[in-house]
Amino acid sequence: MRQHPAPVLVLAVGNPSRGDDALGPLLADRLAAAALPGVEVITEFQLQVENALDLEGRERVIFVDAGVGTRAPFEVREATPAADFLHTSHALSPEAVLATYLRIKGEAPPPATILCVRGESFELGEGLSRDAAAHLQAAWPKLASLCAVGVAETHA
Amino acid sequence: MSPAALETARNKDGLRRVVIEPLSRVEGHGKVTLLLDEDGHVQQARLHIVEFRAFEKFIQGRPYWEVPVMVQRLCGICPVSHHLAASKALDQVVGAKHLTPTAEKIRRLMHYGQILQSHALHFFHLSSPDLLFGFDSDVARRNIMGVAAAYPDVARQGVLLRKYGQEIIRHTAGKRIHGTGSVPGGVNKSLTVAERDELLRDIYQIVGWSRDAVRLVRQLFEASLDEFRAFGSFRAHTLCLVRADGALDLYHGGLRARDADNRRIFDHVDYSRYWDQISEEVKDWSYMKFPFLRSLGPEDGWYRVGPLTRVTRCDFIPTPLADRERREFLAFDEGRAALATLGFHWARMIEMLHAAESIKDLLHDDDVLGHDLMAGGERQARGVGVIEAPRGTLIHHYRVDENDQVARANLIVSTTHNNQAMNNAIREVARRYLDGRTLTEGLLNHIEVAVRAFDPCLSCATHAMGKMPLSVQLVDADGTLVDTLVRG
Numbered sequence: 121m122r123q124h125p126a127p128v129l130v131l132a133v134g135n136p137s138r139g140d141d142a143l144g145p146l147l148a149d150r151l152a153a154a155a156l157p158g159v160e161v162i163t164e165f166q167l168q169v170e171n172a173l174d175l176e177g178r179e180r181v182i183f184v185d186a187g188v189g190t191r192a193p194f195e196v197r198e199a200t201p202a203a204d205f206l207h208t209s210h211a212l213s214p215e216a217v218l219a220t221y222l223r224i225k226g227e228a229p230p231p232a233t234i235l236c237v238r239g240e241s242f243e244l245g246e247g248l249s250r251d252a253a254a255h256l257q258a259a260w261p262k263l264a265s266l267c268a269v270g271v272a273e274t275h276a
Numbered sequence: 277m278s279p280a281a282l283e284t285a286r287n288k289d290g291l292r293r294v295v296i297e298p299l300s301r302v303e304g305h306g307k308v309t310l311l312l313d314e315d316g317h318v319q320q321a322r323l324h325i326v327e328f329r330a331f332e333k334f335i336q337g338r339p340y341w342e343v344p345v346m347v348q349r350l351c352g353i354c355p356v357s358h359h360l361a362a363s364k365a366l367d368q369v370v371g372a373k374h375l376t377p378t379a380e381k382i383r384r385l386m387h388y389g390q391i392l393q394s395h396a397l398h399f400f401h402l403s404s405p406d407l408l409f410g411f412d413s414d415v416a417r418r419n420i421m422g423v424a425a426a427y428p429d430v431a432r433q434g435v436l437l438r439k440y441g442q443e444i445i446r447h448t449a450g451k452r453i454h455g456t457g458s459v460p461g462g463v464n465k466s467l468t469v470a471e472r473d474e475l476l477r478d479i480y481q482i483v484g485w486s487r488d489a490v491r492l493v494r495q496l497f498e499a500s501l502d503e504f505r506a507f508g509s510f511r512a513h514t515l516c517l518v519r520a521d522g523a524l525d526l527y528h529g530g531l532r533a534r535d536a537d538n539r540r541i542f543d544h545v546d547y548s549r550y551w552d553q554i555s556e557e558v559k560d561w562s563y564m565k566f567p568f569l570r571s572l573g574p575e576d577g578w579y580r581v582g583p584l585t586r587v588t589r590c591d592f593i594p595t596p597l598a599d600r601e602r603r604e605f606l607a608f609d610e611g612r613a614a615l616a617t618l619g620f621h622w623a624r625m626i627e628m629l630h631a632a633e634s635i636k637d638l639l640h641d642d643d644v645l646g647h648d649l650m651a652g653g654e655r656q657a658r659g660v661g662v663i664e665a666p667r668g669t670l671i672h673h674y675r676v677d678e679n680d681q682v683a684r685a686n687l688i689v690s691t692t693h694n695n696q697a698m699n700n701a702i703r704e705v706a707r708r709y710l711d712g713r714t715l716t717e718g719l720l721n722h723i724e725v726a727v728r729a730f731d732p733c734l735s736c737a738t739h740a741m742g743k744m745p746l747s748v749q750l751v752d753a754d755g756t757l758v759d760t761l762v763r764g
Contacts, residue, residue: 135349135352136349137334137346137349138349162452163453164452164453165352165355165453166352166353168397168438169397169401169434169435169438170435170438170439170442172435173435173439220435223425223428223431224428224431224432224435244331244334244349244350245333245334
């Protein structure tokens with residue numbers, strides 16, 4: 121574990137070459153460019169078990185992903201540990217990453233929020249769909265706000 | 277009845293259709309369909325791969341130097357394998373017949389890191405729930421959290437083994453994902469002393485845990501010998517790379533094909549003309565092709581690749597602990613474990629141990645700190661790169677035009693090589709466990725256990741939330757939905 125990790129971690133998930141699956145990475149790129157103090161951004165194709173170790177020492181975690189069937193333009197919800205490994209463990213849900221942390225560390229994970237942005241099409245080689253581009257624009261201020269609140273919490 | 281007899285039912289009238297879609301704990305989208313008659317006897321069993329198209333088109337028209345980076349987006353689980361196979365193919369295009377010692381060793385280090393993390397993920401998180409608790413145990417417990425609760429040390433070691441492999445990749449490829457370390461003709465970075473020392477700090481623990489994992493699989497075999505021995509097993513031709521002296525080599529070598537009795541079909545074949553030995557057949561019911569050995573024809577020439585093939589068909593493993601485990605594996609149960617489909621898991625852990633030992637050796641080799649990174653030569657129009665990826669032999673083949681753009685690409689991935697073998701495995705399981713019985717979640721999971729033994733990567737990395745619902749559908753022969761079983 122690093123000595124002083126940034127208190128707010130943003131874990132963005134998605135494949136930039138898979139159409140609207142790029143929503144997570146694109147928001148991550150924008151956030152990284154903004155270089156907000158106290159915020160670290162990690163981008164992954166998929167969440168995996170070792171991402172539980174990225175949560176160590178954090179005050180707040182924000183998961184960012186594209187969603188199918190998500191209410192447009194995006195949804196925000198709190199995440200709690202849950203062992204929902206039933207569909208696939210090649211890629212974990214945010215809740216399963218939190219549950220992995222709980223199991224291997226024996227302590228509660230940091231509070232976590234999910235920002236799920238609606239995607240429409242996920243074909244290999246496709247760019248972002250027009251609808252998803254609009255959802256991204258709508259989601260960006262929300263992500264910035266979630267980060268700001270997260271940083272403020274650490275100073276409270 | 278042979279497994280092949282279940283590829284197509286003789287008469288489909290009045291058969292009941294069972295669809296398992298997608299397979300749980302299998303990368304991407306896969307679907308199994310079973311056709312059952314009125315008495316519940318299996319008349320047809322097929323594994324369908326539904327998303328393997330467009331890879332080659334994705335690459336065509338791109339400048340060749342972009343390819344090793346962009347092919348990593350084909351797969352979120354083994355991007356390094358595509359990164360290295362593409363680099364090896366494009367080494368030939370830039371005329372680099374021999375890499376510098378530093379470049380080759382950095383690439384090998386990256387590859388062993390990938391093998392370590394992928395095998396750890398597969399065993400500890402995908403397959404160990406089935407193996408530790410039983411194939412038809414409580415589905416709510418049969419997952420990694422169940423393993424974590426019952427075997428906390430095993431679960432924790434799985435996470436840390438995977439993490440260590442990822443750290444190797446980060447230091448050699450430059451980033452956790454979308455690494456750029458390997459380029460046509462060599463690599464663009466070596467290790468610093470600080471990076472080498474950081475990786476050295478934990479490697480002896482990693483070797484120890486890897487050896488413990490091999491022993492755990494052995495114990496699982498000993499505890500359920502009858503079931504493990506027979507589960508989904510069948511005779512198969514095999515294909516893998518081997519080093520010039522016959523040793524296991526996951527990074528480079530010649531092609532070796534053996535029959536089910538381990539007799540030579542061909543050996544030490546230069547893979548740059550792989551099409552002289554391997555062809556592909558298309559079947560109208562599957563998007564994925566069926567490769568076969570040309571000399572044996574499409575009917576009999578199908579083969580199996582991957583850890584079980586590599587460990588049982590090499591002459592030796594060039595690291596001492598893994599080779600000792602290989603010999604014990606081959607001798608166990610009078611050689612029957614080495615023939616069993618579930619032997620994949622044991623072989624996979626032996627390879628993980630080999631990868632850990634190889635990483636240790638490379639970290640003690642000062643060439644990984646060198647600065648002579650690139651080689652070159654006379655430009656060529658074509659390149660073929662072959663590597664033994666975690667799931668098996670991976671072929672990348674490119675033709676590059678005078679504008680340095682990829683004019684043609686052909687990729688044969690491990691899962692495609694194993695297409696027929698996986699189909700045979702599920703037919704064997706369907707015949708043995710499902711035939712004539714009332715279907716339950718536990719019984720259907722037997723099919724998935726057989727598929728998971730091969731560790732297929734059925735698609736690439738799209739995992740948006742809500743993208744992978746799991747349902748089992750019972751459909752009448754006339755297409756009417758009779759029942760649906762949803763998990764999760």
